[in-house]
Amino acid sequence: xxxxxxxxxxxxxxxxxxxxxxxxxxxxxxxxxxxxxxxxxxxxxxxxxxxxxxxxxxxxxxxxxxxxxxxxxxxxxxxxxxxxxxxxxxxxxxxxxxxxxxxxxxxxxxxxxxxxxxxxxxxxxxxxxxxxxxxxxxxxxxxxxxxxxxxxxxxxxxxxxxxxxxxxxxxxxxxxxxxxxxxxxxxxxxxxxxxxxxxxxxxxxxxxxxxxxxxxxxxxxxxxxxxxxxxxxxxxxxxxxxxxxxxxxxxxxxxxxxx
Ligand SMILES: Nc1ncnc2c1ncn2[C@@H]1O[C@H](COP(=O)(O)OP(=O)(O)OP(=O)(O)O)[C@@H](O)[C@H]1O
Ligand SMILES: [Mg+2]
Numbered sequence: 524x525x526x527x528x529x530x531x532x533x534x535x536x537x538x539x540x541x542x543x544x545x546x547x548x549x550x551x552x553x554x555x556x557x558x559x560x561x562x563x564x565x566x567x568x569x570x571x572x573x574x575x576x577x578x579x580x581x582x583x584x585x586x587x588x589x590x591x592x593x594x595x596x597x598x599x600x601x602x603x604x605x606x607x608x609x610x611x612x613x614x615x616x617x618x619x620x621x622x623x624x625x626x627x628x629x630x631x632x633x634x635x636x637x638x639x640x641x642x643x644x645x646x647x648x649x650x651x652x653x654x655x656x657x658x659x660x661x662x663x664x665x666x667x668x669x670x671x672x673x674x675x676x677x678x679x680x681x682x683x684x685x686x687x688x689x690x691x692x693x694x695x696x697x698x699x700x701x702x703x704x705x706x707x708x709x710x711x712x713x714x715x716x717x718x719x720x721x722x723x724x725x726x727x728x729x730x731x732x733x734x735x736x737x738x739x740x741x742x743x744x745x746x747x748x749x750x751x752x753x754x755x756x757x758x759x760x761x762x763x764x765x766x767x768x769x770x771x772x773x774x775x776x777x778x779x780x781x782x
Contacts, residue, residue: 526594527555528713529579529681534588536574547738548574551588554732554741556681559711563724565770566734567778572717573609575739576683579715580606592681602630605679607687609717611666613658619645619669620654626677644672647702649695664691671699675706684716688723697755700726708751721770722758733773736780743773 536549548571556562564572577583579590581600590597592604613622623641632640645651648668658666667690674682688696704727707714718724724731728747735742747766749757757763 528558528560528593529556529715530591531555531575531579532589532591534575534578534585534590536571536578536583537586549578549585550735550738550740552740556713556715558713560730561707561714561728562716562730562732563728564715564717564732564734565719565721565724565774566739567736567774567780568719570734570737570777571739572734573685576606576685576715576717579681580604580683582606602626602677603680605674605677605682607667607670607674607682607684609685609689611658611663611670613666613669613673615658618655618657619650619661622658622669623673623676626673640676640678641672644676647675648672648699664695667691668695668699671703675703679712681713681715684714686717686719689719696723701755703727704751704753721767721774725763725766725770726753726755726758731770733770733777736777742777745770745773 531552531554533551533553534549535551538546538548540546552575566572574583578585579597581597581604614625617625620641623644624637627637627640645654648671650665650668650672653661653665658669661669667687671687674684688699691699700723706712716727725747731745731747732741733743733745734740745766749762
């Protein structure tokens with residue numbers, strides 16, 4: 524039987540402030556994600572994108588609604604979902620290599636395999652030579668690349684990425700986009716990826732989900748049918764430009780509503 528990989532069912536989130544005031548972050552969000560989907564999420568600041576990702580990760584509980592993964596209800600965090608956060612979240616007392624190996628070690632993966640996977644991804648994210656450095660000895664972008672390597676090394680069923688490349692310089696960002704895309708092209712892993720960069724959203728995705736202004740809901744989904752493998756030249760093609768114009772218009776309408 525075919526069922527969606529990830530099912531977000533009527534998920535709603537209301538935050539309560541210290542004086543009892545309420546912020547509705549998410550309106551009921553209903554969204555189905557198929558195995559092999561690479562979904563990018565665009566939307567105005569404060570519309571609830573991080574909130575939704577945290578709920579899928581099991582780090583936050585919806586006020587109403589449910590999330591199901593592979594036919595099981597999400598009740599908390601798990602190794603089946605790998606998260607890269609908007610800000611740096613490495614363990615400060617562990618080195619780059621130890622951070623990357625941590626989850627693998629927890630799952631009882633052999634030392635040889637831990638080492639092989641961490642070496643592979645350290646190389647891929649361009650951090651060779653920094654294996655034994657602690658996060659405080661790294662730049663912000665290097666910390667974020669370590670967090671990305673950690674998530675990829677864990678090989679989760681679903682990758683949840685919250686503006687993972689936001690802190691990177693443009694050249695590194697393009698390299699990381701190509702790295703993630705090549706991994707996705709080989710593994711067709713399910714990815715939910717939040718970004719503010721429209722080019723990035725279109726380049727990576729097979730579907731772009733556009734959020735409304737807060738309280739957020741998924742307003743539109745734009746399919747992106749460009750064939751794989753894709754490379755950076757796609758970004759300058761007329762078809763890409765046309766799709767970008769369409770997505771930009773959708774976002775602009777929402778951003779104006781938000782202000
Ligand atoms: N822990 C919290 N307590 C109270 N309010 C919160 C909390 N987390 C988020 N919010 C509120 O929920 C709304 C959505 O926040 P969220 O971080 O999900 O937005 P976002 O779409 O990720 O924004 P950005 O693009 O700026 O990262 C905001 O109004 C925010 O103030
Ligand atoms: Mg956010």
